Amino acid sequence: MRITRPRARSRFFGRYGGRFVPEMLVPALEELEEAYLSLRNNPGFKRELARIRRDFAGRPTPLAFAENLTRKAGGCRIYLKMECLAHTGAHKINNVLGQILLARRMGKTRIIAETGAGQHGLAVAAGAARFGLRCTVFMGEIDMRRQRPNVFAMEIMGAEIVPVRDGSRTLKDAVTAALKDWIEHLDTTHYLLGSALGPHPYPRMVREFQSVIGREVKRQLAALRISRPDILVACVGGGSNSLGLFHPFLRNGKVRCVGVEAGGRGSRPGDHAVRFGAHGRPGIVQGYLSYFLQDRDGQILPTHSVSAGLDYAGISPELADLHDRKRVEFVAVTDREALEGYRLLAAEEGIIPALESAHAVAYGVKAAADLPRSRVMVINISGRGDKDLFIAARALDRGNWLAFLKDEADRAE
Numbered sequence: 358m359r360i361t362r363p364r365a366r367s368r369f370f371g372r373y374g375g376r377f378v379p380e381m382l383v384p385a386l387e388e389l390e391e392a393y394l395s396l397r398n399n400p401g402f403k404r405e406l407a408r409i410r411r412d413f414a415g416r417p418t419p420l421a422f423a424e425n426l427t428r429k430a431g432g433c434r435i436y437l438k439m440e441c442l443a444h445t446g447a448h449k450i451n452n453v454l455g456q457i458l459l460a461r462r463m464g465k466t467r468i469i470a471e472t473g474a475g476q477h478g479l480a481v482a483a484g485a486a487r488f489g490l491r492c493t494v495f496m497g498e499i500d501m502r503r504q505r506p507n508v509f510a511m512e513i514m515g516a517e518i519v520p521v522r523d524g525s526r527t528l529k530d531a532v533t534a535a536l537k538d539w540i541e542h543l544d545t546t547h548y549l550l551g552s553a554l555g556p557h558p559y560p561r562m563v564r565e566f567q568s569v570i571g572r573e574v575k576r577q578l579a580a581l582r583i584s585r586p587d588i589l590v591a592c593v594g595g596g597s598n599s600l601g602l603f604h605p606f607l608r609n610g611k612v613r614c615v616g617v618e619a620g621g622r623g624s625r626p627g628d629h630a631v632r633f634g635a636h637g638r639p640g641i642v643q644g645y646l647s648y649f650l651q652d653r654d655g656q657i658l659p660t661h662s663v664s665a666g667l668d669y670a671g672i673s674p675e676l677a678d679l680h681d682r683k684r685v686e687f688v689a690v691t692d693r694e695a696l697e698g699y700r701l702l703a704a705e706e707g708i709i710p711a712l713e714s715a716h717a718v719a720y721g722v723k724a725a726a727d728l729p730r731s732r733v734m735v736i737n738i739s740g741r742g743d744k745d746l747f748i749a750a751r752a753l754d755r756g757n758w759l760a761f762l763k764d765e766a767d768r769a770e
C-alpha cells in the first residue's frame with residue numbers, strides 16, 4: 358500500500374486526517390477534491406444546493422425553545438435544533454445532497470454508501486431516487502437486523518442493500534465493503550461517505566456540508582436577540598452532526614462545545630464506543646489518522662451502543678484535533694441514560710429523538726441543571742426516533758411490546 362499525504366499541511370487537522378489509501382484510490386480522491394474545491398464557491402452550485410436544501414430537505418430546520426425540559430432541568434434555557442425535521446428524519450441529508458450534486462457534476466451515474474443506523478443510507482437512497490441515480494448501500498448484517506424499518510424504506514426507494522457478513526458485521530465492515538466496491542467501479546461510481554471521517558477530502562467536505570446546521574443556529578439565535586449560545590451539545594458517532602453544529606462557533610472561545618459519545622453498557626472493551634477514553638488511541642485505519650478503539654497490537658476493538666449510529670471504532674480526525682487542543686469536550690452517556698433521554702424528551706416535549714440524539718439530551722439535561730437561567734444551551738436533535746421504536750419499546754415496555762411482536766408475526770404467517 359502506498360501512503361499518500363495531501364500536499365498542503367493545511368489539509369490535516371493538526372496531526373490527524375490525511376489520505377492513507379491504496380494507490381488505486383488516489384486518482385478518485387484527487388478527482389473528488391478538485392471537483393469539490395472548484396464547485397464549493399461556484400454560484401450556480403451554491404444556488405442549486407440552497408434550492409434543494411429548501412425544497413427537498415425542508416431547511417431551515419426550526420430552533421425550538423424546550424420550555425418543559427428547561428423547567429424540568431431547572432437550570433439554563435434549553436433550545437433544540439430540530440434536524441429530526443429534515444427530510445428522511447436526520448441531519449444526514451445535508452451531506453447527501455451536497456455530495457449527490459457534486460457526483461452529478463462529475464458525471465457519475467451510480468452512488469454507493471455505507472450505513473450503520475440506516476439514516477445515512479436512507480438519505481442516500483432518497484437523494485439517489487430524486488436525482489435518478491443507481492444506488493447500492495452496504496450495511497452490516499447486525500445493523501440490518503436492528504434497523505429493519507430503514508432497510509425496507511431504502512428498498513422501496515429503489516436502493517440495493519448489500520448485507521456485509523465480515524468481521525463484526527457492523528458499520529466498520531460496511532465501510533471496508535464499500536471501499537472495495539468503489540475500487541472496482543471508479544468510472545461510474547461516487548462513494549458517498551456518511552460522516553466527517555475517512556481519507557481526505559471527505560472529513561472536511563462532509564463537515565462543510567453539515568455546517569449549515571450551526572450557521573442556521575447562529576441566525577436563529579440572532580433573531581431571538583441571543584448573541585451567542587453558552588453551550589452546544591451533540592452526540593458523536595463519526596462526528597458529522599456535532600461538527601456541523603460546532604464549527605461555525607469554534608472561533609468564539611466563549612462557546613463551550615460538548616460531544617457525547619456512547620458509553621454503552623460499561624467500560625470494558627466491547628461494551629462501549631468511547632474513543633476518547635481508556636481504549637482509544639491514535640492510529641491509521643480505513644484511510645485516515647485519528648483516534649480508534651484498539652488493543653495494544655493496534656487491532657480494532659469491538660464496540661457496542663444501543664444506537665447503531667454511535668457504534669463505531671473511529672472518529673472524525675477534526676474532532677481528534679479539537680479534543681487534543683481541548684476546544685471540544687467529550688463526555689460519555691450509557692445506554693440506560695440514553696433510553697431515559699429518549700423517554701424524557703418524548704414525555705416533556707412531544708418529540709421522540711433518535712437514540713443517538715437521546716445521548717445528547719441525557720447529557721444536556723444533566724448539564725443544564727448546573728447552569729444559571731441566563732445561559733443558553735443548544736442540543737442538536739440529530740434525528741427522529743421512529744427508527745428506534747422497536748429497540749426503545751423492548752427496553753421500556755417489554756411485556757406489551759413482545760406480545761405485540763408475537764401477534765404481528767402470527768398475522769404475517
Ligand SMILES: Cc1ncc(COP(=O)(O)O)c(C=O)c1O
Pocket residue numbers: 447448473474475476477551552553592593594595596597598599665666667711713714739740741
Ligand atoms: C440520527 C443520527 N444521529 C447521529 C449519528 C451519528 O453520526 P455523526 O456523528 O456523523 O453525526 C447518526 C449516524 O447514523 C444518526 O443516524
